[in-house]
Amino acid sequence: MYKMYCGGALLALLMASCSTGSKTNDSLNSPDNNLTVDFGVNAKQQAWYLVKRNSQVVIDTSSLGLVRKDADFSKALKVADISESEKVEDTYTMLTGKAKDITYSANQKTLHLENAGGQKMDIVFNVSNDGVAFKYKFPETSGDVKYITDEKTAYNFKSSTKAWLQPMSKAKSGWEGCNPAYEEYYQMDVPVNATSPIGEGWIYPALFKDGDTWVSVSETELGSNYCATHLKYDEAEKAMKVVFPQPEEVFAKGAALNPESKLPWETPWRILAIGDLQTVAQSTLGTDLADKAVTTDVAFVQPGISSWSWAILKDDSVNYDTTKQFIDYAHQMKWPYCLIDAGWDWRIGIDKIKELVAYAKERNVKLILWYNSAGDWNTVKYTPKDRFLTEESREKEFKWLHDMGIAGVKIDFFGGDGQSMIAYYHDILKSALKHKILVNFHGATLPRGWQRTYPNLMTAEAIKGFEFISFEQNVADAAPQHCAMLPFGRNLYDPMDFTPMSLDVIPNINRRSTAAFELALPTLFLSGVQHLAEIPEGMAKQPDYVVNYLKDIPAAWDETKLLAGYPGKDVVMARRKGTTWYITGINGENKAKTLDIDLSFIKKDGFIITDGATDKWESKTVKPGKTTASFKPYGGFVMKF
Incomplete structure (x- = not known):
């Protein structure tokens, strides 16, 4: 029948x-x-x-x-x-x-x-x-x-x-x-x-x-x-x-x-x-429904937070001394990674990169290096480039990176969705996996479940992220609504390297979101390596309870619950790591609001960091059970239980 x-x-x-x-x-x-x-x-x-x-x-x-x-x-x-x-x-x-x-x-x-x-x-x-x-x-x-x-x-x-x-x-x-x-x-x-x-x-x-x-x-x-x-x-x-x-x-x-x-x-x-x-x-x-993982040899895959100079400081920050500062920054924040962006091959040089690898290792920090995917599909001049176009060159570069002690690569400026380009993504992931190199794709396509197949794929951009906010005021104006859309859209299944969180200032930009909104983004957005935009000078201005919170946030989760929200308007998300729950809320609209949320699944007291009524920040104890979350216009909060 x-x-x-x-x-x-x-x-x-x-x-x-x-x-x-x-x-x-x-x-x-x-x-x-x-x-x-x-x-x-x-x-x-x-x-x-x-x-x-x-x-x-x-x-x-x-x-x-x-x-x-x-x-x-x-x-x-x-x-x-x-x-x-x-x-x-x-x-x-x-x-x-x-x-x-x-x-x-x-x-x-x-x-x-x-x-x-x-x-x-x-x-x-x-x-x-x-x-x-x-x-x-x-x-x-x-x-x-x-x-x-x-x-x-x-x-x-x-x-x-x-x-x-x-x-x-x-x-x-x-x-x-x-x-x-x-x-x-x-x-x-x-x-x-x-x-x-x-x-x-x-x-x-x-x-x-x-x-x-x-x-x-x-x-x-x-x-x-x-x-x-x-x-x-x-x-x-x-x-x-x-x-x-x-x-x-x-x-x-x-x-x-x-x-x-x-x-x-x-x-x-x-x-x-x-x-x-x-x-x-x-x-x-x-x-x-993605292809199963191609290997179980995944001990080298360690999700975590990365410091990153380029987001705020741009090209001139890619130098030896600034990179040492950002390695120290990652060490102080207990973050496992530091990303060195475009031009490191000539702005710093191979010999000095080797020194930085050793310096970082002493501080329990690993380095990630930027690459241009190259090919004739664009006219980008940033280097290094042409390193992954053939099997021979891929194998040589990934082996060299592994032997030198580099943890991962950020590969930028891909050229579309044709079958041959999709095959190029697969070729890179396979070769990087063989040599135990983590991968971040930028200027790229949606991963479509590749992070299950290739556990070394930590994240991919494929979104109008923070760098665009730092370029143009109109992007900053639209950012709160855009961010409130992403958990329901681009970031629904696949990791997203938005590179979030500016708590202090963005040069020449009037940020519309509050500091608490920004603080919420690293636990709202899913990314195996979460590259944070805030720099040491900005972090030094924050209260100890904000800094300490950021020293202990996961980049991978055991469980997720949507507690409230509407695409483009607001979202309250609960994520669990071990026995600890992180509750994240952002308001994508330019008006104050309250949302009812049910925290009955949590069994112990925690704390909330949110926008202060008169000061920049406010922190206090919060209890489980049914409660009301209050937002300032373009505001946010984080809770930890």
């Missing part, structure tokens, strides 16, 4: 397909039966799916299918078989992110299809309590390479749906032609059919709301044999559609842009976290 949904404008089509007596449609429920995906092939011989929450349509009837250069799997399809439902479970440990020990449980069915030529394609559906995921598979074997020219996947939201979307940038636009780098502002609470201001659609994760149901759309398990995708509203289908990168987004001229591979072949998972806002914010689908 199977359950089938026949409703809306497709009633006649579905009845026609059902009347043949063959099984062309089916349904799959989540373990708690709150989510349902209906799927099949309609009377027009096209694959479709539909998603419901509590029997209410969330994603209306939407297209599925792929088009290969040699075969079309978007039409003239027939159902060869639909598998029985089976339970899939996975338990895994994350070294970074919102939770440590994670269990994924879902029900799964596979729709086995054949096209007009008898060629096979499967669509695998997983439904968990927090969402729906599906992927395409070509199960046959080929000796030749196949090419996908189009993906028909669509998300047909109701016209009443509102959306929170970050525009995809125009390739080779921006400073030195560095785009796309996932560094645009979110369009918030806009119609689902809103036009992207840049014209290139929207990146993941994309957030939607209709009634009391929230949906976050993204992708994960992106391997070397597929390009990264994004979304674009299709006026003909009246739905969001998966689209491929722009032609310029390749590793080199003639390199792979769209997907190409021999068979058998699987696409990345298309993932939809679905539920109330708390369910979506706490979802781990982005790593649940």
Whole structure:
């Protein structure tokens, strides 16, 4: 027996397909039966799916299918078989992110299809309590390479749906032609059919709301044999559609842009976290369905805080004496890392870098070095560059870094989402992992679960972060709202190197957020290495209780709870490390407010640091239980229990 949904404008089509007596449609429920995906092939011989929450349509009837250069799997399809439902479970440990020990449980069915030529394609559906995921598979074997020219996947939201979307940038636009780098502002609470201001659609994760149901759309398990995708509203289908990168987004001229591979072949998972806002914010689908870790040799992977001179002091701070000061700063703050930014190869030099490595080691601090990803996809002149473009040069550089005692690299200025560029990311991560080097990608794409596959991937920028605030006043003006969006968007699944926290002054910028707002960001934002912007001079001006708090904040978490919030307006997040809870709150709006929060899950007293009524800071004891959190305009707080 199977359950089938026949409703809306497709009633006649579905009845026609059902009347043949063959099984062309089916349904799959989540373990708690709150989510349902209906799927099949309609009377027009096209694959479709539909998603419901509590029997209410969330994603209306939407297209599925792929088009290969040699075969079309978007039409003239027939159902060869639909598998029985089976339970899939996975338990895994994350070294970074919102939770440590994670269990994924879902029900799964596979729709086995054949096209007009008898060629096979499967669509695998997983439904968990927090969402729906599906992927395409070509199960046959080929000796030749196949090419996908189009993906028909669509998300047909109701016209009443509102959306929170970050525009995809125009390739080779921006400073030195560095785009796309996932560094645009979110369009918030806009119609689902809103036009992207840049014209290139929207990146993941994309957030939607209709009634009391929230949906976050993204992708994960992106391997070397597929390009990264994004979304674009299709006026003909009246739905969001998966689209491929722009032609310029390749590793080199003639390199792979769209997907190409021999068979058998699987696409990345298309993932939809679905539920109330708390369910979506706490979802781990982005790593649940990522490829498993390629190694268990991970003792060298140590999350933590890093000092960093460039954020406030810029290029001239990349010198020997200033770096020694920031090593001392990290040591005094009990932070494990210090980042040396662009130009270290000539501003400091190899011999002096070796001295700094030894100096840092004496103080229990490890160094991270900046690199230019190079290639001809941009015109950036910063060095060192050209070190990772070939396997031979990657291996040589990572071995040298490991032998010298360098802990990690920050690699900047990538060039897009084409398959060849995605393969470059994988090549770097594999080689760095082999030599036990931590990796931070900047000017980069969304990681899409790579931090599970490669535990040495600590973070990635892919956001309009602090450096932009330090450049332009209009960015600083928009920062509080932007920050209040990120836990529900960009930072939902993947680590984000926003490089937060200015407690004192930003040269030539009037910071809009309060100091307590800034103090909240390192525990609100998820990043395996959290590079903090504040410099020693600014830290020296803060009260002891603020400094001591910052000496003991984790960069990886055992558990996360959303306590209150609304995208772009405010957020209160609880994160646990061991037996200690950190409660973080920020107000993204220019008005005072209070939010009700429930701290009943906490069993002992703690303290709060917040904006003072008359002074800059205020600290006092706080008790567990139901309470009210008060915010100044653009204000914030941290609690620790």
